[in-house]
Amino acid sequence: MNKDLFLIIWVLLILLTITTALVSGSALSTTQAAILILGLSIVKFLCVSFYFMELKNAHVFWKASILFYVLLFFIITISL
Amino acid sequence: MKKELVSVKNLYYPPGGILLWIVIFLELFTFGMALVAMVYYSKDEPEVFHNSRLLLNTTFGAVNTVFLLTSGFFMAKSVESFKENNIKKTANFLRWTLLGGLLFLVLKSVEYYFKIENGFTMNFNTFFSFYWMLTLFHVIHVIVGLVILISVYFGIKKPIVTTSIEDFEASAAFWHMCDLIWLLLFPVIYLIF
Numbered sequence: 001m002n003k004d005l006f007l008i009i010w011v012l013l014i015l016l017t018i019t020t021a022l023v024s025g026s027a028l029s030t031t032q033a034a035i036l037i038l039g040l041s042i043v044k045f046l047c048v049s050f051y052f053m054e055l056k057n058a059h060v061f062w063k064a065s066i067l068f069y070v071l072l073f074f075i076i077t078i079s080l
Numbered sequence: 081m082k083k084e085l086v087s088v089k090n091l092y093y094p095p096g097g098i099l100l101w102i103v104i105f106l107e108l109f110t111f112g113m114a115l116v117a118m119v120y121y122s123k124d125e126p127e128v129f130h131n132s133r134l135l136l137n138t139t140f141g142a143v144n145t146v147f148l149l150t151s152g153f154f155m156a157k158s159v160e161s162f163k164e165n166n167i168k169k170t171a172n173f174l175r176w177t178l179l180g181g182l183l184f185l186v187l188k189s190v191e192y193y194f195k196i197e198n199g200f201t202m203n204f205n206t207f208f209s210f211y212w213m214l215t216l217f218h219v220i221h222v223i224v225g226l227v228i229l230i231s232v233y234f235g236i237k238k239p240i241v242t243t244s245i246e247d248f249e250a251s252a253a254f255w256h257m258c259d260l261i262w263l264l265l266f267p268v269i270y271l272i273f
Contacts, residue, residue, distance in 0.1 A: 006160070010153040014146060021142040024271040034272040041267040045260055048149075052156040053256045054095040062094045062101065069105070073112050073264065080119045 009051045016044050035078055042070050096253025097246055104257045107221070111214065111261050115268045118210040122273055125206060132207035133273040135200060140191045141270035144184050145262065151180025152259045155229075159252045163245060167236055174233050177255065181226045188219055211269055218261050225255045 020040045023033055049066050050056040056063070094101045122129040158173035195201070195208075202212040232251045235243045 006153055006156045010149065013149045013153075017142055017145045017149065020267060020271060021138055024138060030272075037267045037271050041263055044149075045263045048152060048256060048259050048263065052152050052259070053253055054156075054159075057089065058094040059089055059091040061091055065105065069108055069112070073116070076116050077119050077268070080116070080123065 005051065009047050013044050013047055016040050038074055038077060042074055045070050096250045100250045100253050104253065104260075107257060107261065108264075111218075111264060114210070114214055115264060118207075118214070118268060119272075121206050121210070126273075128205050129207045129273040132200075132205060132211075133270065135198075136211070136270050137191060137194075138270050140187055141266050144187050145266050147180050147184040147187065148259050148262050151177050151184070152256055154180065155252050155255050159249060162236075162248050167241060171233065171236055174229060174236075178226060178229055178233070181222055181229070181255075181258075184222060185219065185226075188215070207273070214265055214269065218258070218265060221261065222258050225258050228254055 020037050023036050023040070026033060028036065046067070050063070055066060092098050096104075154173045154176040158170050158177060161167075161169035161173055200208050202209050228251050232243060232248060235241070236248075
C-alpha cells in the first residue's frame with residue numbers, strides 16, 4: 001500500500017470536517033445545507049470504512065453492504 | 081507474533097473478522113434508526129430542534145471529530161506497522177491512538193459539564209433527550225474501545241508477543257466503528273437542524 005495513502009485520506013477527512021462545519025453556518029437554505037452536510041459526511045464515512053478499515057480489500061459483499069447502509073441512511077434522512 | 085494467512089478477499093474473513101463486522105452492522109443500524117427517529121421527531125417541533133441545536137457548541141463537535149479521525153489515522157498506521165512486524169512503531173502509533181480517544185473524552189466531559197450547569201439535561205426537551213442518549217451511548221463505546229486498545233497495547237509490550245493479526249485488526253475495527261458512529265452523530269445532532 002502507498003505509504004502516504006493514510007495521510008492523504010486523513011487530510012481529506014479533516015478538510016471535509018471543516019467544510020461541513022462551515023456549510024452549517026452558511027447562507028444556504030436548511031434543506032440545501034442538510035443535503036450538503038450529510039453528503040459530505042457520507043464521503044467521510046466511506047473514506048474511513050474503505051481505507052482506514054481496509055474494506056476496499058475485502059469481499060464485494062462487505063463493500064456493497066456498507067454502501068447500501070450509508071445510502072439508505074442518507075435517503076431516509078433527507079426524505080423525512 | 082502469530083501470523084494469519086487468511087485472505088481478506090474471503091467472504092467470511094473481512095478485515096477484523098466476520099463476528100466483529102456483524103456487531104459493527106448491528107451498532108450502525110441501532111444508531112442509524114435512532115438518528116432517523118430524531119429527524120422524524122424534529123418535524124413536529126422544528127423550532128425547538130433548531131433553537132436547541134444552536135445551544136450546542138459546534139466547535140467542540142468539530143474538534144472532537146478531528147480528535148477521533150486523527151486517532152483513527154494512527155490506528156490504521158498501527159495496524160500497518162503490526163503487519164510489518166515493527167512492534168516499536170506499532171506501540172508508538174497505538175499511544176497516539178489512545179491519546180486521541182482520551183482527548184475526545186476530555187472535551188466531551190467539558191461539553192457535558194456546561195450543558196448540565198446550564199440545565200440542558202435529558203428532560204429539558206425532545207432534542208436534548210436524543211442528544212444525551214445518543215452521545216452517551218457513543219461515549220460508552222469509546223470507553224470500551226479504549227479499554228480494548230490498552231489491553232492490546234500491554235499485550236504487544238510483552239517480551240514474547242502472542243497477539244495475532246486478526247486480534248489486532250478486530251480491535252482496530254472496533255475503534256474505527258466509534259469513528260463511523262460519530263461521523264453520523266456529528267452532522268445530524270450538531271449541524272442540520
